[in-house]
Amino acid sequence: MQTKPKLILDHLTVTAATLEEGVDHVRTCLNIDIPAGGKHEYMSTHNHLLRLGDTAFLEVIAVDPNAKKPDHPRWFALDEKGDEAPKLASWVAATKDIEKSLMFAPEGAGQPTKLSRGEIFWHMSITDDGSMPYGGAYPTLIMWQEGPHAATRMEDKNCTLKSFSIAHPKADEIKTFLDGQFDDEKVSISQGSEINLSAEINTPSGVKILS
Numbered sequence: 001m002q003t004k005p006k007l008i009l010d011h012l013t014v015t016a017a018t019l020e021e022g023v024d025h026v027r028t029c030l031n032i033d034i035p036a037g038g039k040h041e042y043m044s045t046h047n048h049l050l051r052l053g054d055t056a057f058l059e060v061i062a063v064d065p066n067a068k069k070p071d072h073p074r075w076f077a078l079d080e081k082g083d084e085a086p087k088l089a090s091w092v093a094a095t096k097d098i099e100k101s102l103m104f105a106p107e108g109a110g111q112p113t114k115l116s117r118g119e120i121f122w123h124m125s126i127t128d129d130g131s132m133p134y135g136g137a138y139p140t141l142i143m144w145q146e147g148p149h150a151a152t153r154m155e156d157k158n159c160t161l162k163s164f165s166i167a168h169p170k171a172d173e174i175k176t177f178l179d180g181q182f183d184d185e186k187v188s189i190s191q192g193s194e195i196n197l198s199a200e201i202n203t204p205s206g207v208k209i210l211s
Helices: 019-030 098-103 171-178
Strands: 008-015 036-040 045-051 057-063 087-094 111-117 120-126 140-144 160-168 187-191 196-203 206-210
Touching: 008 019, 008 160, 019 045, 019 057, 019 206, 036 111, 087 196, 098 111, 098 120, 098 140, 160 171, 171 187
Parallel strands: 008 057, 087 140, 160 187
Antiparallel strands: 008 087, 036 045, 045 057, 111 120, 120 140, 160 196, 196 206
């Protein structure tokens, strides 16, 4: 029997119709101005990033209106976003062996794709249609290059993740796929009538809820 690579919570992703709306949403929820990030040329998206520790962060991501539309679907279902309000839509888990981790993931979880921004390189599981496994309730997978985590390069606003809750109609299936790979006391997965992601984040002004 093959050993399953360990998965570690890497980052939470807020999707928005525009980056400005996403930044405003985080400000409203956390009372934090999330710092600017960068651009993803391959996906024609851009982001803002908030450090949540040495190996974890929060990302706000949206379509870059100044970039040429790619000839493939964008990640995190951003092409389907339309005018939908910003929300905590997905999470990303880190692995040391993305190809092996995908062997234990749900069918259609994506293919490992090499990406970069500046001096940072990583592989990420990307689906052909831009969708997210279980609508974002199962993690997108990431494998970083060796060296300091990307979060260590981000501005420290003195925020940390307290808890992350996932509700999904097929919660038991998600937990079965994660069994033997992911175990984090901060993360809970429960049955729900619809998909809902919510995070408690410690901020300088107290514990705030992001959803």
